Amino acid sequence: MDVQNRIRDILSQTIQQDYLGQNGDVSEQDILQKLRQQGVVDDLLQQIQFSGGQQASGGRPATHFVDREDKLTQPPGRKVNIDPTRRYLYFQIKGGKAFLEHIDESDPMPGQVTSFFTFHIHFRGQRFKSRPIPCACDPEIDEGFLLELHKDGSGEAGKMADATTMLSICDPVHVVLIKTEISGETTLVSSNFFEWRPVLVSNGARMTMLLELKGTGNENKVSAGVIDISLEIFPKPNKTFTQDILTAQLSLEKSRQSERERLFLVYAKQWWKEYLQIRPAHQDRLVKIFAQDENCINRPVCSYVRPLRGGRLLDSPRHAARFVNLLHHERVQALGGGSKPEQWTTMHAFLCRNRGDCEDHAVLLCSLLMGFGLDAYVCVGTKAKGAVHTWVVTVSLDGTVTFWESLNGHRYIHQPINPDAPPLDKQHRPKYPYKTVGCVFNHQSFYANNQPTDFVEVCQFDLQNEAHWKSMSQDALLSVCGVGASPLWPSLPPLCSSTLDPALASNDLEQQLRVLVYEHRRDLGLTTVWDDQLSYLLTPALAAYEMERVTGITAGNEEWQDSIKQDVLDGHTFKGFPIQFTHRNARRGFATCLKSSRCEEIINCRGDHVRLGVRVKVFSYPESACATWIMFACKYKSIL
Known part of the structure; x- marks a missing residue:
């Protein structure tokens, strides 16, 4: 706007015309009045972009997990408060290049729905999420993330991290790139652990560079794309290091971790050799000591698990089980045929994508149960049809053994069968789907099944009994899986609260279904009359269904049945059909409902005085997971 020159011209003109030759100073109020008359103040107010207002879509700041395109509770936008006594790393992604899978995609038209990228950042317990970025070969990103650097030591958390402290912070910045299709399906494009400390030796504690993002799984050697990033330290440290010091520090950390991994590998080989000497059949048991992550890096399975507290986001272990089972289950896809590829996704990438395989679910559930103080372990074994499977087991102080299925939230009490006892009737057979168990583990323990048979139904879970379970040395495990033992392996991220407004989402989805x-009925030549009171009366049933999924307890059923009987007149018939989804796509849900003969019978209901009802209730959980309950109902006059 060239504000300074305009103000200078107005001041000069005002003084020459109105105040020339007068004694005394020109008052500030007179000058402001002249500026208002000339329209300068109004122009300024229109041009200034206030933080917290509606900003241009291209310059929206990165936010703490706020999906601006959805039905959300919008937090008030405001400027980030920077504590001048703390040190920060400003991590900026300027733009992207060479995302060749999207070379044919053109810039979307305004209002056009398209697939989009989302960048997720995790650094020392801090998580950020970018705005949705339309997929393109050269996407325009322009996102910045302010990451706080702090010291973990007791009593030191309030101090500003000095240069030496920052040099010793070996936590990488975890950059996860997620692609979301138009249908809502998500894909893990890249999971990159970025070493940020070269900025400490750059001029002015600021540097720019190109970061190549590799693919995941079988494509971990193939470039997914390149992003242009810049790093800057605030405030700038007084002391700087030479490149030699940084290189020496990084080499020392890498050699220490390599030595720890080498010693653990030597120990694991010897341990496995001893295990095979006990019984040759152990060769065929599923004793999983190492697993590959999404970047094809082999890590001990114990390193994937760690106690994780949900803060105030989860109220009980059963709420944790419900939350985990709402995350979408999807097997890792392989190019071509053959056996299923192995991939244990790191926790941050799994939560960002909101979907994963049974191993990812079991690891998350075990971590949450341990956070609630339970003695929990991940089990590796097979299901009834021989498919490899993982689930969770908890062992109470009184010896009660409980299986937790992470994919559906079911719980089973395990009562081992005495193989020498008489044959059992069919009704006493175990209800759980598991057939064999090879090993169980958590963050500091690993036990291999040492019993004569690995069938779950006869297995004893007295883990301290060396005759039944062969354990690994806890010291050996902690040397590579303990806190701080292998800093280059990713730490567990905190859970993020849901940004979904359940009432708004429920109402919106219900209107779409209506x-x-x-x-649908119009195409069949039928009229549709909605009964709002009937729809409202379905609410308690949906609340009871969700409570039953969480706690296993059914409550309020008598009152609900009584309310329905009061509403349905004599001679009329009531029918209802409840169903639950983990998404909020109306057309997808409606198509699935029509596949049920019971639901189709309700929606296509013909007769006298037909009144329809539909109720939607969305229950939100952390990480934007949700349980969407839908109930269709109808009442009509029976014709005898």
Whole structure:
């Protein structure tokens, strides 16, 4: 706007015309009045972009997990408060290049729905999420993340990290790139651990560079794309290091971790040799000591698990089980045929994608149960049809053994069968789907099944009994899996609260379903009359269904049945159909409902005085996971 020159011209003109030759100073109020009359103040107010207002879509700041395109509770936007006594790393992603899978995609038209990228950042317990970025060969990103550097030591957390402290912070910045399709399906494009400390030896504690993002799984050697990033330390440290000091520090950390891993590998080989000497059949048991992550890096399985507290986001172990089972289950896809590829996704990448395989679910559930103080372990074994599977087991002080299925939230009490006892009736057979168990582990323990048979139904879970379970040395495990033992391996991220407004999302989805039912019945030549009171009366049933999924307890059923009987007149018939989804796509949900003969019978209901009802209730959980309950109902006059 060239504000300074405009103000200078107005001041000069005002003094020459109105105050020339007068004694005394020109008052500030007079000058402001002249500026208002000339329109300068109004122009300024229109041009200034206040933080917290509606910003241009291209310059929106990165936010703490706020999906601006959804039905959300919008937190008030405001400037980030920077504590001048703390040190920060400003990590900026300027733009992207060479995302060749999207070379044919053109810039979307305004309002056009397209697939999009989302960048997720995790650094020392801090998580950030970028705005949705339309997929393109050269995407325009322009996102910045302010990462706080701090010291972990007791009593030192309030001090500003000095140069020496920052040099010793070996936590990498975890950059996860997620692609979301138009249908809502998510794909893990890249999971990159970025070493940020070269900025400490750069001029002015600021540097720019190109970062190549590799693919995941079988494509971990292939470039997914390149991002242009810049790093800057605030405030700038007084002391700087030479490149030689940084190189020496990084080499020392890498050699220490390599030595720890080498010694553990030597120990694991010897331990495995001793295990095979006990019984040759142990060769065929599923004793999983190492697993590959999404970047094909072999790590001890114990390093994937660590006690994780949900803060105030989860109220009980059963709420944790419900949350984990709402995360989408998807097997790792392989190019071509053959056996299933192995991939144990790191926790941050799994939560960002919101979907993963049974191993990812079991590791997350075990970590949460340990956070609630339970003695929990991940089990590796097979299901009834021989497929490799993982689940969670907890052992109480009184010896009660409980299986937790992370994919559906079911719990099973394990009562081992005495193989020497008489044959059992079919009704006494175990209800759980597990067939064999090879090993169990958590963050500091690893036990291999040492019993004559590995069938779950006869297995004793007295883990301290060396005759039944062969354990690894806890010291050996902690040397590579303990806190701080292998800093180059990723730490567990904190859970993020849901940004979903359940009431708003429920109402929106319900209105969409009403339109879909109206159009469906219109195509069949049927009229549609909605009964709002009937729809409202379905609410307690949906709340009871969700409570039953969480706690296993059914409550309020008598009151709900009584309310329905009061509403349905004599001679009329009531029918209802409840169903639950883990998404909020109206058309997808409606198409699935129509596949059920019971639901189709309700929606296509013909007769006298037909009244339809539909109720949607969305229950939100951390990480934007949700349980969407839908219930269709109808009442009509029976014709005998």
